[in-house]
Amino acid sequence: MTSSPQNQPSLHSPQLSIVIPAFNEQGNLRQLYAALEPVLSATLMTWEIIIADDGSRDGSWDEIVELHRQDRRIKGVRLSRNFGHQYALMAGLAHAQGEAVISMDADLQHPPAMISQLVEQWQQGYKIVHTRRTDPPDISRFKKWSSKLFYDIFSLLSGVPMESGMADFRLLDRQVLDEILRFREDGLFLRGIVQWVGYQSSTLTYRCQERFSGSSKYTVRKMISLAWTGITSFSVIPLRVGIYIGIVTSMLAFAEMAYAIFMRLFTTTAVPGWASGVAVVSFLFGILFILLGLIGEYVGRILIEVRSRPRFLVSEQVGITNETAP
Numbered sequence: 001m002t003s004s005p006q007n008q009p010s011l012h013s014p015q016l017s018i019v020i021p022a023f024n025e026q027g028n029l030r031q032l033y034a035a036l037e038p039v040l041s042a043t044l045m046t047w048e049i050i051i052a053d054d055g056s057r058d059g060s061w062d063e064i065v066e067l068h069r070q071d072r073r074i075k076g077v078r079l080s081r082n083f084g085h086q087y088a089l090m091a092g093l094a095h096a097q098g099e100a101v102i103s104m105d106a107d108l109q110h111p112p113a114m115i116s117q118l119v120e121q122w123q124q125g126y127k128i129v130h131t132r133r134t135d136p137p138d139i140s141r142f143k144k145w146s147s148k149l150f151y152d153i154f155s156l157l158s159g160v161p162m163e164s165g166m167a168d169f170r171l172l173d174r175q176v177l178d179e180i181l182r183f184r185e186d187g188l189f190l191r192g193i194v195q196w197v198g199y200q201s202s203t204l205t206y207r208c209q210e211r212f213s214g215s216s217k218y219t220v221r222k223m224i225s226l227a228w229t230g231i232t233s234f235s236v237i238p239l240r241v242g243i244y245i246g247i248v249t250s251m252l253a254f255a256e257m258a259y260a261i262f263m264r265l266f267t268t269t270a271v272p273g274w275a276s277g278v279a280v281v282s283f284l285f286g287i288l289f290i291l292l293g294l295i296g297e298y299v300g301r302i303l304i305e306v307r308s309r310p311r312f313l314v315s316e317q318v319g320i321t322n323e324t325a326p
């Protein structure tokens with residue numbers, strides 16, 4: 001997405017948009033629609049569902065086209081390959097036309113029944129309605145622990161407070177969404193951005209459901225990559241680690257030196273220690289290379305941002321009427 005005007009809601013625009021990124025979710029889409037349809041109709045608003053197919057290799061896209069044929073309020077955007085959850089979500093958001101836009105996962109882990117509560121909060125005037133999950137008993141200890149650790153570190157480093165269990169299930173008001181669509185950064189971490197923008201917000205909690213069909217599309221590699229993107233796009237504090245280590249080690253080295261000189265001048269024994277000297281030097285070299293790598297990561301991020309390629313490419317779409325989105 002390079003330069004695009006935001007979606008202008010027209011007279012025919014739906015009032016509520018549901019945006020769903022989907023990667024190999026063929027087994028979930030029909031069930032998801034069946035669960036969403038009654039809930040959405042009960043809100044008495046006009047609505048649309050936008051499914052962003054993130055380069056699925058199963059029949060997800062055909063399923064979306066078929067659903068659109070049955071119900072014109074279902075729309076689809078197909079990305080040209082797998083760009084990742086955050087980009088698929090952004091693609092869907094960029095095509096949404098509602099006055100309120102709710103993003104949720106395709107696997108029914110985010111309960112559709114919550115939508116009425118989200119809308120209620122929005123009608124009370126909140127511009128952002130966050131949700132926080134309370135973990136189901138069967139969630140893996142690793143996921144629970146790693147998620148908590150990440151959010152704690154992230155909040156500490158970035159100064160943007162974020163609680164564990166906040167995923168991309170939330171409602172955004174049109175005004176907030178238009179602001180977020182102006183963010184051009186490549187290292188996209190929507191959870192952080194939504195916290196960063198401020199505005200009046202409220203938080204609802206929900207019980208995370210089990211995945212309806214298929215397995216998690218977030219591999220450990222994708223999780224680590226998202227966490228690293230989140231931290232590096234929000235904080236430069238890791239770059240300062242080198243300064244702190246430098247200060248501490250110089251002070252220690254100075255004390256050691258003073259001690260060695262003192263011993264040589266005022267006693268008959270010089271300080272021994274070839275082995276300990278080599279150990280300390282190798283240890284510090286190790287740290288030095290880690291810091292060098294860290295700086296390299298940030299330089300790489302600068303390159304990616306400066307190049308400013310489109311963040312995702314759309315290869316096909318169904319039901320999208322406006323041509324303004326990227």
Ligand code: UDP
Pocket residue numbers: 020021022023024025054082083084085086088104105106107109215216217218
């Ligand atoms: N997803 C995506 N692209 C990806 C990975 C995931 O669009 O590369 C979608 C996926 O289809 C789902 C949502 O992102 O709708 C969350 O993924 P998942 O349920 O696998 O993550 P988990 O709930 O296990 O963290």
Ligand code: MG
Pocket residue numbers: 105107109211216
């Ligand atoms: Mg899931």
